[in-house]
Amino acid sequence: xxxxxxxxxxxxxxxxxxxxxxxxxxxxxxxxxxxxxxxxxxxxxxxxxxxxxxxxxxxxxxxxxxxxxxxxxxxxxxxxxxxxxxxxxxxxxxxxxxxxxxxxxxxxxxxxxxxxxxxxxxxxxxxxxxxxxxxxxxxxxxxxxxxxxxxxxxxxxxxxxxxxxxxxxxxxxxxxxxxxxxxxxxxxxxxxxxxxxxxxxxxxxxxxxxxxxxxxxxxxxxxxxxxxxxxxxxxxxxxxxxxxxxxxxxxxxxxxxxxxxxxxxxxxxxxxxxxxxxxxxxxxxxxxxxxxxxxxxxxxxxxxxxxxxxxxxxxxxxxxxxxxxxxxxxxxxxxxxxxxxxxx
Amino acid sequence: xxxxxxxxxxxxxxxxxxxxxxxxxxxxxxxxxxxxxxxxxxxxxxxxxxxxxxxxxxxxxxxxxxxxxxxxxxxxxxxxxxxxxxxxxxxxxxxxxxxxxxxxxxxxxxxxxxxxxxxxxxxxxxxxxxxxxxxxxxxxxxxxxxxxxxxxxxxxxxxxxxxxxxxxxxxxxxxxxxxxxxxxxxxxxxxxxxxxxxxxxxxxxxxxxxxxxxxxxxxxxxxxxxxxxxxxxxxxxxxxxxxxxxxxxxxxxxxxxxxxxxxxxxxxxxxxxxxxxxxxxxxxxxxxxxxxxxxxxxxxxxxxxxxxxxxxxxxxxxxxxxxxxxxxxxxxxxxxxxxxxxxxxxxxxxxxxxxxxxxxxxxxxxxxxxxxxxxxxxxxxxxx
Numbered sequence: 001x002x003x004x005x006x007x008x009x010x011x012x013x014x015x016x017x018x019x020x021x022x023x024x025x026x027x028x029x030x031x032x033x034x035x036x037x038x039x040x041x042x043x044x045x046x047x048x049x050x051x052x053x054x055x056x057x058x059x060x061x062x063x064x065x066x067x068x069x070x071x072x073x074x075x076x077x078x079x080x081x082x083x084x085x086x087x088x089x090x091x092x093x094x095x096x097x098x099x100x101x102x103x104x105x106x107x108x109x110x111x112x113x114x115x116x117x118x119x120x121x122x123x124x125x126x127x128x129x130x131x132x133x134x135x136x137x138x139x140x141x142x143x144x145x146x147x148x149x150x151x152x153x154x155x156x157x158x159x160x161x162x163x164x165x166x167x168x169x170x171x172x173x174x175x176x177x178x179x180x181x182x183x184x185x186x187x188x189x190x191x192x193x194x195x196x197x198x199x200x201x202x203x204x205x206x207x208x209x210x211x212x213x214x215x216x217x218x219x220x221x222x223x224x225x226x227x228x229x230x231x232x233x234x235x236x237x238x239x240x241x242x243x244x245x246x247x248x249x250x251x252x253x254x255x256x257x258x259x260x261x262x263x264x265x266x267x268x269x270x271x272x273x274x275x276x277x278x279x280x281x282x283x284x285x286x287x288x289x290x291x292x293x294x295x296x297x298x299x300x301x302x303x304x305x306x307x308x309x310x311x312x313x314x315x316x317x318x319x320x321x322x323x324x325x326x327x328x329x330x331x332x333x334x335x336x337x338x339x340x341x342x343x344x
Numbered sequence: 345x346x347x348x349x350x351x352x353x354x355x356x357x358x359x360x361x362x363x364x365x366x367x368x369x370x371x372x373x374x375x376x377x378x379x380x381x382x383x384x385x386x387x388x389x390x391x392x393x394x395x396x397x398x399x400x401x402x403x404x405x406x407x408x409x410x411x412x413x414x415x416x417x418x419x420x421x422x423x424x425x426x427x428x429x430x431x432x433x434x435x436x437x438x439x440x441x442x443x444x445x446x447x448x449x450x451x452x453x454x455x456x457x458x459x460x461x462x463x464x465x466x467x468x469x470x471x472x473x474x475x476x477x478x479x480x481x482x483x484x485x486x487x488x489x490x491x492x493x494x495x496x497x498x499x500x501x502x503x504x505x506x507x508x509x510x511x512x513x514x515x516x517x518x519x520x521x522x523x524x525x526x527x528x529x530x531x532x533x534x535x536x537x538x539x540x541x542x543x544x545x546x547x548x549x550x551x552x553x554x555x556x557x558x559x560x561x562x563x564x565x566x567x568x569x570x571x572x573x574x575x576x577x578x579x580x581x582x583x584x585x586x587x588x589x590x591x592x593x594x595x596x597x598x599x600x601x602x603x604x605x606x607x608x609x610x611x612x613x614x615x616x617x618x619x620x621x622x623x624x625x626x627x628x629x630x631x632x633x634x635x636x637x638x639x640x641x642x643x644x645x646x647x648x649x650x651x652x653x654x655x656x657x658x659x660x661x662x663x664x665x666x667x668x669x670x671x672x673x674x675x676x677x678x679x680x681x682x683x684x685x686x687x688x689x690x691x692x693x694x695x696x697x698x699x700x701x702x703x704x705x706x707x708x709x710x711x712x713x714x715x716x717x718x719x720x721x722x723x724x725x726x727x728x
Contacts, residue, residue, distance in 0.1 A: 053498055110686035113437055113498060114637065118682040121630050125675025129376075132670040133383045255502040262499075307514035314503040314510075318485075321495035 005296075012297040020287050025167035027286065030241065032272075032279030033175040034059065034250075037233035038257025039264065039271035040185055041094075044226035046266055047189065048219045049202040049333040050105050051112040054119025055230050056254025058097045062234025064127040066090030067245040070143030070238075071135060082143040087174070087235045094231020098224035106219045109337035120254075128247045135245065145243040148172040172240040174232060178272075181229065185268035198222055202331035205338040215338050230254070252314065259317040266331060274320075278313045285309035362638050362645070362681075364691045366652070369680035370397070376676060377669055384668050396669040403662030404655035410662075412546040416616060418654025420445070422553035423608035424632025425650050426560050427483075427601045429641035431497075433564060434597040435577035440486060440501025441605040442629025443508035444479040448606025449613040450512050451478035453530040453620040454520055456613070460534030467536030472552075472610045479606015480599050482508065487598025491591040497598065505629070513622040522619075529621035538615040549611030554647070556604065561643035573597055605632070627657070634678040637685055653678070 017024075038055045045052045052058075070079070070086035077085070097119065104115040151170045156162045168179060189195040200208040201218045209215050233253075238245050256278050263277070264270025288309055292298050374393035381392045404414045424441050431438035438444075452475030459467035486500040522531035538547040564570035575583040576593045583590050608628055617624060631653055638652070639645030653674075660671040684691050691697060 104683075104687055108687040108689050114682065114686045117437075117439070117633060118679050118686060121634070121675055121682065122679030124630070125672045125677075125679055128672035129670045129676060130380065132672060133380055252502055252506045255499055258499050259503070262496075305514045305518055307510045307517075311507045311510040314507040317503045318489070318495070318500050318507075321499055322489045322493040 009297055009300065012293070012295060016293045016297060020291050022163040022166070023291060024280075024283050024287050025163045026170050027283045028276060028279040029167050029171060029178075030175050030279075031282045032275040033178050033236050034233040034241075034253050035257050035260055035275035035278055036178050036182060036272045037229045037236065038254050039260040039275055040181060040268055041226035041230040041233075042258050042261035043189075043264070043266055043268050043271055044185070044198070044222045044229070046261065046334050047202045047331055048198045048222035049205060049331060049336060049338065050102070050219055050223050051116070051335040052101055052223065052226070053113055053116030053255070053258065054097070054101060054123075055116075055227075055257055056250050056252065057116075057120035057123030058094055058101075058227050058230040059234040059237070059254050060123040060127055060248070060250045061097060062090040062093040062231035063238045063249065064130065064234070064245055065093040066231075066235040067142050067238035068130070068134070071140070074143035079143045083146055083239055086143060086239050087232070090235030090239070091228050091231045094234065095224050095228040097231075098227025099220075101227065102220045102223040105223070105337065106216050109339065112335055112337075124248060127245075131245060131247060142238070142243060142245070146172045146174070146240045148240075149176065172236075174236040174240045177232075182268045182272045189268060199331070201338075202333055205333050209338075209340065219338075233257075256313060256317055259321050262330075263320050265329075277320075278316065281313040281316050285312050358640065358642075358645075360697055361688050361691055362640065362649075362685065364695045364697065365638070365681050365684035365688075368684050368691060368694060369677045372680050373673055373677045377673065386668075392667060392669065396663050396667045396673070399663040399666040400656065400659040403659030405659075409544055410658060412543045413658035414651070414655040415550050416545055416547065416654075417657040418650045419547075419550040419553040419615070420608040420612045420628050421631055421635050421650035421654050421657075422557055422647060423604050423611070424628045425635030425639060425646035426556060426643065427604035427608070428632045428636035429639060429643070429646050430560060430564075430573070430604065431597060431601045432636060432641045433577050434573045434593060435580065436487075436490070436594065436597055436601070437498050438483070438486075438501055438598060438601045438605075439498055439629070439633065440483065440504055440602070441608070441632045443501065443505035444482045444602045444605035445609040445612070445628050446505075446508050446512055446624075447482040448475040448479035448609030449617070449624070450515070450520075450530075450609075450620045451475045451606070452610035452613045453533065453617075456533035456536035457522065457531035457619070459536050460532055462535060464535050464537075464539060467534075468538060468614065471533070471536045471614055472607065475610025475613065476603050476606045479609060480603035483602015483605065484595065484599040487595040487602070490598065491594040512620070516620060516622055520620075527621065529619045531619065533614055533618055536614060537618065538611060545616070547611075547615035549615040552607070552611060553650075556607065557643045557647045560604075564643070569596075608632075630675070631657070631678070634682055637682055 038059060041055050041058070042052060066086040066089050069089035070082045072082075073085055074082035101115060101119060104110045105112045148171055149169060151166050156166050156170065158165070168176065189198065197208065197213050197218055200211075200213060201215050205215045208218075234250075237249060242249070257271075257275070260271045260274030260278060263274035264272065285306075288301060289306060293301055374397075377393040377396055378390050381387070381389045384392070386392075403410055405411055424445065427441050427444070428438055452471045455474040456467060456471035459470060482504065486495075486497045486504060489495040489500055490497045516530065517528045520530055521528045538549050540547050541551070564574065572583065572588045572593050575586065575588060576590045576597075580590045583593070612628070613620065635646055635649040635653055639647070639649035656674045656677070660674050663669055663673075664671045
């Protein structure tokens with residue numbers, strides 16, 4: 001091992017990254033989409049003071065019911081209509097489960113972590129149950145996937161700009177909508193009356209109550225809206241990305257989304273960046289298999305087993321949580337149920 | 345007669361909500377089964393839940409073998425329930441039992457296989473010990489991170505669960521693959537396997553599990569350490585003022601919790617599964633949470649809750665075969681039980697329970713540590 005090995009390998013690594021960039025960029029956003037939508041769910045809830053660790057379950061449940069709707073209607077109505085109905089069903093599933101979570105945490109004042117855990121177990125059970133009962137025995141497929149938008153080749157082949165354009169535009173409608181949703185949420189949370197009320201309720205519910213903000217209503221609204229986003233994330237998994245449903249297919253994405261929330265310091269834009277980071281880690285794990293590096297770098301990277309690359313996003317989540325969480329402050333009333341005076 | 349009632353009153357006050365929750369969960373799950381019966385081969389049938397529950401109970405208690413199966417399924421749940429319950433006592437929510445279970449199972453499998461020809465008295469305890477240690481180490485990571493940096497254990501343990509599955513798959517594929525098998529797996533545990541006590545499969549592990557219940561009960565109720573764990577869980581600030589070390593207790597509790605989960609994996613491996621292969625899944629993870637919550641984190645409560653859920657797991661396959669009601673109905677029942685425990689308001693309304701609200705401090709403190717908002721047990725801001 002000569003002394004120049006490390007700088008040389010680093011250089012080779014950078015060159016490699018540059019070369020695979022056109023392949024890497026488009027999958028980053030598609031991998032980040034469910035995480036970003038799940039993180040939006042987390043941000044909206046926690047900004048108003050409700051922790052939701054059930055994002056994973058809500059995503060799974062929405063993924064299933066979206067798929068089931070497409071599955072049921074694609075023969076009589078055609079796959080286009082069925083997919084649209086499926087997405088609507090996913091969002092509705094998310095909203096209904098959001099209502100349940102809001103009722104449990106705001107009205108009943110149940111422990112929020114336990115309510116979320118219940119959601120995760122219920123989702124696993126209900127989807128597994130119905131999958132075994134309805135979809136598996138039928139042997140039929142679902143409504144397929146939404147056709148992604150395809151960037152004209154002239155644009156995609158532009159140097160440098162092409163891959164970046166492809167990252168955002170060579171996508172299906174849900175993935176593309178994420179950017180809009182994130183920007184709108186960021187604006188709404190910090191520049192509108194609704195946003196101010198949300199933050200007031202999450203930081204100091206008593207003060208908010210004193211000035212006439214309905215704490216319960218605000219929390220209900222935020223949790224339901226956020227969970228509708230988680231529902232959309234579910235729709236993305238079955239109706240835009242894979243076109244099929246497998247038990248437990250969310251694979252911890254709801255929890256990575258929670259880490260993205262903390263990484264992004266409870267802002268929509270920040271958590272989106274967090275989601276992109278995890279998307280990049282996952283995409284990298286895929287790319288090293290599809291387009292392995294050459295030369296010494298390739299030899300070195302081959303010594304690291306595939307499973308380590310696959311475990312990378314999970315390990316990064318742990319490291320980031322440990323590194324970032326101590327230095328970021330959650331909303332002051334995050335996770336604390338509110339009781340009006342005299343009702344406590 | 346009256347005397348007994350008076351004596352049982354405090355126990356009933358503690359147990360009434362859990363018992364009613366189970367009853368209600370079965371009732372609601374029955375509705376799910378009835379509604380979904382449209383999709384079965386036999387078509388809509390309002391009596392299906394009765395048939396399903398009958399096979400479920402027949403599968404769990406119908407014969408000596410099925411009772412044995414129920415006990416065998418209950419043993420890892422006792423360890424797992426204790427793992428979660430002990431964490432809850434300290435205000436920690438260990439959802440990482442699944443990962444710690446796998447790590448413990450793997451370590452026990454490898455150790456057991458390498459000592460397959462050694463006498464049982466040497467191989468078995470060593471394999472269990474290594475499994476427990478591996479689980480403890482895997483529990484220490486989130487515990488240490490929580491104590492030192494405040495990284496919430498709910499997220500870190502879930503991530504470590506996923507990482508464990510992948511890294512163990514790699515280990516079995518590349519490092520610990522036993523020669524002579526057509527698929528990646530560890531070798532036979534041979535002499536290191538847990539001896540069968542009775543019948544076809546009732547192994548020694550069940551005895552260890554019951555012993556563990558009483559050991560943890562003793563630690564929690566009778567030792568300074570147990571007192572510190574409970575105090576840190578109830579009020580970390582008070583614990584700090586009283587000279588206790590919340591940071592240390594947090595890390596230690598997660599380690600012991602991981603140790604118990606590792607033991608669950610070790611006895612399941614040495615008593616039932618026999619070898620580690622990629623794809624062995626552990627429903628023990630989520631089941632343990634349900635068991636701990638149903639048992640209200642009390643070791644004796646966990647003992648009964650584990651027996652109950654062990655019986656469900658043992659009986660479910662027969663139910664699926666005889667009535668084609670999917671085994672996942674058990675997960676639904678579990679979620680419902682947790683729902684009714686978390687929102688005991690529903691149970692109180694339905695059954696008109698007037699029992700005083702039992703202290704569920706161990707449940708109420710879990711969210712408090714999310715961001716250190718309520719003084720939290722994170723210890724992130726603790727003076728060092």
